[in-house]
Amino acid sequence: MAFASHNPQRYDIGEDCFALYHSESHSFEVFLGSERVPFFSAEVVDKMLGGMTKIAHGELDCSSALHFFVLRSAFPGIFNLGADLDLFHSLAAEKNRDELRLYADKCIDLIHHLSHGINNAITTVALVEGKCFGGGFEAVLACDYLIASESALFSFPEIKLGIFPGMGAASVMSRVLNKGDYQRIFLSGEMFSAQQLFDMGLVSLMVPDGQGEAVLRQFLKRMNSAACYQLSAIYKYNKRLPVSELRFFAEQWVEGVMDLTRRQLALIAYAATQQRE
Numbered sequence: 704m705a706f707a708s709h710n711p712q713r714y715d716i717g718e719d720c721f722a723l724y725h726s727e728s729h730s731f732e733v734f735l736g737s738e739r740v741p742f743f744s745a746e747v748v749d750k751m752l753g754g755m756t757k758i759a760h761g762e763l764d765c766s767s768a769l770h771f772f773v774l775r776s777a778f779p780g781i782f783n784l785g786a787d788l789d790l791f792h793s794l795a796a797e798k799n800r801d802e803l804r805l806y807a808d809k810c811i812d813l814i815h816h817l818s819h820g821i822n823n824a825i826t827t828v829a830l831v832e833g834k835c836f837g838g839g840f841e842a843v844l845a846c847d848y849l850i851a852s853e854s855a856l857f858s859f860p861e862i863k864l865g866i867f868p869g870m871g872a873a874s875v876m877s878r879v880l881n882k883g884d885y886q887r888i889f890l891s892g893e894m895f896s897a898q899q900l901f902d903m904g905l906v907s908l909m910v911p912d913g914q915g916e917a918v919l920r921q922f923l924k925r926m927n928s929a930a931c932y933q934l935s936a937i938y939k940y941n942k943r944l945p946v947s948e949l950r951f952f953a954e955q956w957v958e959g960v961m962d963l964t965r966r967q968l969a970l971i972a973y974a975a976t977q978q979r980e
Contacts, residue, residue: 711723711724711725711726711732712724712726712765714754714763716733716750716751716753716754717746717747717749717750718746718747719735719736719737719738719739719741719747720733720734720735720736720737720747720750720751721733721734721737721777722734722754724765724769725923726765726768728770728771728920728923728924728927729768729769729770729771729923729927730769730770730771730772730773730828730923731758731763731765731769731771731772731773732773732775733751733754733772733773733774733775734775734776734777735747735774735775735776735777735778735783736776736777736778736781736783737777737778739778739979740778740781740784740978740979741776741777741778741781741782741783741784741839742783742784742785742786742787742788742838742839742978743783743785743786743787743810743813743838743839743842744787744790745787745790745806745809748806748809748810748813749809751813752809752812752813752816755772755813755816755821758772758821758822758825759816759821759822769825770825770826770926770927770932771825771826771827771828771923771926772817772820772821772825772826772827772828773827773828773829773830773919773923774817774827774828774829774830774842774843774846775829775830776831776832776833778833779833780832780833780834781833781834782829782831782832782833782834782835782839782843782855783835783836783838783839783840783842784834784836784837784839784978785836785837785838785839785840785841785978786806786810786837786838786870787806788971788972788974788975788978789975789978789979790806791803791960791971791975792968792971792972792975794806794960795960795961795963795968795971796968798961800957800961803957803960803961804953804954804957807869807870807953807954807956807957808950808953810838810870810871810953811870811871811946811949811950811953813842813870814841814842814845814870814871814872814875814949815871815944815946815949817842817845817846818845818846818871818875818939818942818943818944819939819943819944820847820935820939823936823939824936826847826848826926826931826932826935827845827846827847827848828846828847828848828849828850828919828922828923829842829843829846829848829849829850830850830851830915830919831843831849831850831851831852831855831857831897832851832852832855832912832915833852833854833855833856834855834856835855835856835857835858836857836858836859836860837858837859837860837861837868838868838870840857840858840859840868840872841868841870841871841872844872844875844876844905845871845872845875847935847938847939848907848908848922849900849905849906849907849908850906850907850908850909850910850915850918850919850922851897851900851901851906851908851909851910852897852909852910852911852912852913852914852915853897853898853909853910853911853912854897854912855896855897856894856895856896856897857894857895857896857897857900858892858893858894858895859872859888859889859892860892860974861892862889862890862891862892863892863970864967864970864971864974865959865963865964865967865970866956866959866960866963867889867956867959868889869952869953869955869956869957869959870949870953870956871944871949871952871953873889873952874944874948874949874952875942875944876888876889878942878944879904879905879942880903880904880905884903888903897909908922
């Protein structure tokens with residue numbers, strides 16, 4: 704993957720996760736999956752939340768200069784394959800409700816940060832190049848802007864496993880989509896192209912394959928103005944979600960996982976092997 708050539712400042716967030724701060728665009732860009740297929744393991748969620756908290760509290764040397772928080776992938780062809788299915792399977796099999804609830808709560812915090820701009824002042828952007836499934840799809844839908852390559856693919860396969868996307872995207876999208884598109888995205892398990900999501904108004908900008916870096920730089924440059932910041936703030940204010948709502952439905956998701964049948968658990972176990980290959 705090619706990055707901008709001006710030597711951005713690097714932050715090592717955790718195993719297989721790093722960020723680049725681009726001073727000229729005031730953007731903090733988080734890359735998942737530099738060595739392995741990216742998904743939201745418990746460790747990755749913890750590290751991302753830790754970084755977001757430091758940004759919100761002004762603890763990073765670039766915190767006060769940040770205008771944009773960008774989600775990206777460093778793994779060719781895959782943006783993010785969602786939540787940690789191995790963890791889901793083991794906790795569901797053990798009926799470990801408390802640990803699953805803890806993971807769900809952290810994912811809700813992550814989605815809430817993306818939806819609210821971490822400290823209510825930062826514009827959040829996702830650049831999706833490749834496959835974006837499950838929890839990865841939830842994360843990008845929570846962002847203010849979604850930029851996608853023409854070949855990017857999106858899906859919520861959870862319904863086929865007997866669960867629903869419970870980390871906040873369903874609440875976010877209930878305020879954005881018409882009923883037909885909402886049901887199709889969340890209930891069909893269908894694979895969607897970037898063009899289909901663009902037609903629904905979910906993708907902000909489509910880019911030719913291989914041009915994501917260049918287009919992102921142009922987009923951030925264009926958005927770096929006081930007027931754009933204010934418009935983003937208005938948009939963020941009007942889509943604001945109470946954490947209590949997100950946690951309520953996450954709790955329903957936890958109970959649903961606890962009630963999965965042996966056959967459904969077997970399907971999740973198989974999906975977990977595919978996720979880690």
